Amino acid sequence: MPNRQNTPTDPDDARPPFVLWREVLVAYAMPAAMAGAGGLATGQSQLLIAAATTIAGTSAVVAALVGARLRRRPADSWSTHAPRTLLAAGAGLCAAAIGLALGWSGAHWLPRVPALADSPWPDRLRIDLPVSAAIAATMITWRWRSTRPRRRRAR
Template sequence: MKYPNQTDDVYGIKAVGSKKKTFVLWREVVMAYAAPAIMAGIGGLVTADRGLQIAALTTIGGASALMALMIGLLLHSRVGHLRWVIGAPHLVVVGVFAMAGSSFGLYAAWVTSVVVEIMIPSNHLVWVNRVWIDFPLSGFIASTIVTWRWRVAVTTNFSSKRRR
């Protein structure tokens, strides 16, 4: 006798052999923070770069998590239901959102630099120079991964509903 798993409905967890994949935004945001923060932190430890170690937990991880949240919310909204987003080839959709994430990261870096320059005009902080690389790169990577995983989940769910 096979017993149903009680956590399937509560947490959106599916069995290993299950064809249906779910997209859970909070898991994506947590992983978008943790993965680049851990990797950059390891890089900072290996190279003994204290600035990279601090940036791993702040600008790199934080920007990635924020971008993953924004892209995830955007995809859950009406944008995710547009015909071109669902019907276009997988790489096209991911590429468009990756460029949008990178562009937003570049814009966020510009706003951050301007605001810090206005608030602290004479002091040039080291971390402000890092945001020009950290924000666009974090935006590009986070939006690429979140869009890819969202698109796989949507395509899988859409195709499984069609078969019924």
Template sequence: MNRMESTDKRRDVYGIASTDSRAKSFVLWREVAMAYISPAVMAGIGGLVTADKGLQIAALTTIGGASALIAWMLGLWLRSTGGKNRWVAGANRLIVTGTFTLGGIAFGLLAAWLTVYLLGIVWPFDPAPWVDRVWLDFPMSGAIASTIMIWRWRLTAAKN
């Protein structure tokens, strides 16, 4: 049996689509970690440069946390049904990324509105100082997380 027949048998038995060992698969926890770390580090650096303690704290909480949450939800969707949608996998990468970025901004605005609204109902006293930040932090985090997730997913899908 030659090498070509052996490779074909492995593809049939194990469902191997690619023999390129350099191509990495889409691993959700790794992508969510990148979606948390990237904006948190950049906002933390911005907070250090401007000496803004509020931005330094928000980098690890509202900015990084919202990015991780949105990336996790989008990653679960991409892993389960997103790859089966023809327009997500087949359309121009910039168009798909832009669409998901706008969707992430809209989701972030909705999350900010729900947070402020529900916190106003549950906590009738003067709101915490971080509540004013969510109007900027959540949409920005949604945009960053959506862009990172869909871009990296498309690169992985193209390689595999």
């Protein structure tokens, strides 16, 4: 019977564990650093603010939600046997679609709030949310799937 736990018996199949808090921390820090560096290099103060809020924040929230959902998957579910590329691409596309819907809704409704009426921030949501959500969901799914034991072919 194959080993269904996260600690494989075969030393060739040893994989690092999937630790959600570390994944969420990286999902926040890396987009914040990259977008912040781009905003600093180009002198765009708006991008500097978005780097720490809508870009990195969206990435961290999506990574936490997707990662928590994936951790609860049983060891014999379809997601543990699906090809990693297909699984990660599907998660990224689903997250992008949800992010796009939320971004468009936010860009439509938030300017009606008097404090945000003249702010350029709601318009950024149309791009920041779907792109950040797609990248975070793809990366977290890819990382999670890489920690699962490999399937053995029947002989």
